[in-house]
Amino acid sequence: MTLVSFFKVAFTALARNRMRAFLTILGILIGVGAVIAMVAIGEGAKEKLQEQFTNMGTNILMVMPGTVTQNGIREYSSVTHFYPADMDAVKKDCPDVAYVSPNISSVQTVSAQNQNWTTQISGVNPDFFQIRNWGVVPGGRAITDSEDNSGALVCLLGQTVVTNLFGDANPVGQLVRIKHVPFRVIGVMLPKGDNAQGQDQDDAILVPYTTAMRRLNGTPYLRGMIASAASEEKIPNAETEITQILRQRHHISASWQQDDFMIRSLDEMIQAREQATSQQMLLLGIVAGISLLVGGIGIMNIMLVSVTERTREIGIRMAVGAMDRDILLQFLIEAMVLSLAGGILGILLGVMAGLIVSKVVHWNVIFPLWSIALSFVFSALIGIVFGFYPAHKASQLDPIEALRYQ
Amino acid sequence: MSLIRIEEVVKKYQLGEVPVLALRGVSLTIEQGEFFAIMGASGSGKSTMMNIISCMDRPTSGRYFLDGNDVAGLDKNSLAKVRNRTIGLVFQNFNLLQTATALENVGLPLLYAGRPAKERDEAAIKILTKVGLGERLHHFPTQLSGGQQQRVAMARALANNPKILMADEPTGNLDSQSSEDIMAFLTQLNKEGLTIVLVTHDNEVARYARRVIHLKDGQILKEETR
Numbered sequence: 180m181t182l183v184s185f186f187k188v189a190f191t192a193l194a195r196n197r198m199r200a201f202l203t204i205l206g207i208l209i210g211v212g213a214v215i216a217m218v219a220i221g222e223g224a225k226e227k228l229q230e231q232f233t234n235m236g237t238n239i240l241m242v243m244p245g246t247v248t249q250n251g252i253r254e255y256s257s258v259t260h261f262y263p264a265d266m267d268a269v270k271k272d273c274p275d276v277a278y279v280s281p282n283i284s285s286v287q288t289v290s291a292q293n294q295n296w297t298t299q300i301s302g303v304n305p306d307f308f309q310i311r312n313w314g315v316v317p318g319g320r321a322i323t324d325s326e327d328n329s330g331a332l333v334c335l336l337g338q339t340v341v342t343n344l345f346g347d348a349n350p351v352g353q354l355v356r357i358k359h360v361p362f363r364v365i366g367v368m369l370p371k372g373d374n375a376q377g378q379d380q381d382d383a384i385l386v387p388y389t390t391a392m393r394r395l396n397g398t399p400y401l402r403g404m405i406a407s408a409a410s411e412e413k414i415p416n417a418e419t420e421i422t423q424i425l426r427q428r429h430h431i432s433a434s435w436q437q438d439d440f441m442i443r444s445l446d447e448m449i450q451a452r453e454q455a456t457s458q459q460m461l462l463l464g465i466v467a468g469i470s471l472l473v474g475g476i477g478i479m480n481i482m483l484v485s486v487t488e489r490t491r492e493i494g495i496r497m498a499v500g501a502m503d504r505d506i507l508l509q510f511l512i513e514a515m516v517l518s519l520a521g522g523i524l525g526i527l528l529g530v531m532a533g534l535i536v537s538k539v540v541h542w543n544v545i546f547p548l549w550s551i552a553l554s555f556v557f558s559a560l561i562g563i564v565f566g567f568y569p570a571h572k573a574s575q576l577d578p579i580e581a582l583r584y585q
Numbered sequence: 586m587s588l589i590r591i592e593e594v595v596k597k598y599q600l601g602e603v604p605v606l607a608l609r610g611v612s613l614t615i616e617q618g619e620f621f622a623i624m625g626a627s628g629s630g631k632s633t634m635m636n637i638i639s640c641m642d643r644p645t646s647g648r649y650f651l652d653g654n655d656v657a658g659l660d661k662n663s664l665a666k667v668r669n670r671t672i673g674l675v676f677q678n679f680n681l682l683q684t685a686t687a688l689e690n691v692g693l694p695l696l697y698a699g700r701p702a703k704e705r706d707e708a709a710i711k712i713l714t715k716v717g718l719g720e721r722l723h724h725f726p727t728q729l730s731g732g733q734q735q736r737v738a739m740a741r742a743l744a745n746n747p748k749i750l751m752a753d754e755p756t757g758n759l760d761s762q763s764s765e766d767i768m769a770f771l772t773q774l775n776k777e778g779l780t781i782v783l784v785t786h787d788n789e790v791a792r793y794a795r796r797v798i799h800l801k802d803g804q805i806l807k808e809e810t811r
Binding site: 195491492494497499500502503 | 662676684693
């Protein structure tokens with residue numbers, strides 16, 4: 180019962196000077212608001228990233244030329260070449276690899292009817308469509324093995340390319356010229372959207388890889404391979420198997436010799452991303468902690484002033500029977516009400532700010548319950564911790580001297 | 586058994602290097618129902634004595650039995666409890682909470698006695714009506730005259746049904762009419778059985794009391810009974 184009365188007393192005391200109360204809690208308000216908004220944006224970005232990774236395909240391993248520098252850092256190297264035979268060997272001799280597709284591409288200007296468009300032409304095989312989970316619009320078809328083997332002049336167009344070369348018309352059966360060579364369009368790819376780097380995946384043309392090698396890139400080798408493991412658990416096994424096969428084929432026999440290639444799994448990349456995100460979160464936590472600390476000091480400052488101003492009031496209360504803990508509790512509750520008000524207003528501000536940002540960057544922001552709950556709890560704690568010293572000082576006043584205070 | 590019994594009470598202050606003896610071994614008893622006054626010049630120790638008797642302060646040495654209980658060695662919080670239950674205090678400068686209404690001021694001792702809001706308000710209304718301020722329950726001290734403020738203070742002192750009412754120069758800041766009203770009210774309360782202990786330097790005020798002691802230099806100079 181008395182506790183409720185103390186809360187009422189606290190509210191009345193704070194309401195007496197609203198401007199001062201507001202300025203006091205501004206620190207906590209802004210700090211909490213910033214953290215809520217940033218966490219929401221971060222969570223939304225994480226979700227969007229997850230979507231994009233799934234969009235790319237599952238259980239993917241990327242095989243690239245690579246080398247290890249003196250510092251033990253693996254990096255891309257343009258020296259190593261992969262050959263179609265490498266790819267076939269991986270497909271045949273790696274039981275935990277389900278599909279393999281070549282990595283070869285170039286940027287070309289293509290023309291159709293009287294339109295031009297510059298885009299990326301990628302050489303692929305039938306496995307590509309499985310690996311990337313990327314299908315063809317009904318009415319068209321994917322590239323076949325025989326077309327691969329024969330270097331056929333066929334191609335598939337991404338949605339963006341279609342729009343820019345053919346408008347609304349159906350391009351299947353039409354011709355496009357790539358490097359002055361006529362290619363027949365055998366299908367249109369389903370829309371894919373942007374990838375994790377923000378590039379438009381629909382701005383692409385797919386041709387048989389042999390055609391790309393011979394006609395577009397003019398090289399007998401590939402820039403790498405994309406493989407997909409049979410399942411998520413098999414990814415490490417697949418990685419080992421590919422490594423073994425390629426070492427064999429590239430004549431790297433001695434165990435001390437480094438691979439001349441790198442294998443990156445998408446999962447690795449996701450993990451790396453997640454690690455970066457947790458580092459960001461840690462940083463955010465530190466920033467939040469500092470701003471709450473500063474806000475708390477502000478509260479302690481104002482409470483000290485308040486206690487001094489109300490010395491006589493404290494003396495009067497003691498004279499009529501208030502004990503140490505009554506005075507302590509009263510001022511502690513005042514401090515906690517202040518900090519909680521800052522926290523709650525901060526949460527509201529953060530939610531509003533997050534929603535506004537969401538409109539600007541076009542992805543969802545997520546307000547996880549833990550961020551709101553934590554903000555609430557920490558705001559209350561700040562009030563109690565930083566309000567304690569002034570409240571304690573108040574409770575230790577001598578009633579006779581307090582009554583004499585002018 | 587005496588309501589108040591103090592024996593050889595000494596109060597020593599340390600002013601820097603110099604020790605000051607405000608009370609040099611004072612003893613007296615006050616019985617229930619008495620109207621008692623303590624008189625003395627400035628520096629005689631009368632305020633110090635009042636502080637000790639009203640349990641706002643502790644003696645340096647000596648004994649104090651209040652209603653049979655040894656209160657001389659009590660700690661700060663226990664003294665607060667005693668003040669809350671047994672003693673009603675009235676001050677020269679009223680000492681009301683400026684930011685609270687008359688009703689809230691009077692209810693203050695009841696708040697610290699742990700009474701719920703409804704009980705506090707009911708009791709406060711009753712007492713404020715008794716002192717003639719039933720129409721001004723929600724007034725703030727700044728909206729009341731000196732006499733009215735002192736009546737609120739008295740109502741507050743009576744809120745928890747204390748055994749003793751202790752007043753330190755209660756009419757010091759009042760005009761003569763209000764002073765008379767206050768003293769008349771104290772007389773009435775005393776007739777109803779309340780023990781009253783008064784500190785004053787004013788003879789006119791001391792006349793209302795039936796027993797008066799005079800202090801000088803921290804000791805009882807003389808005692809008179811009317």
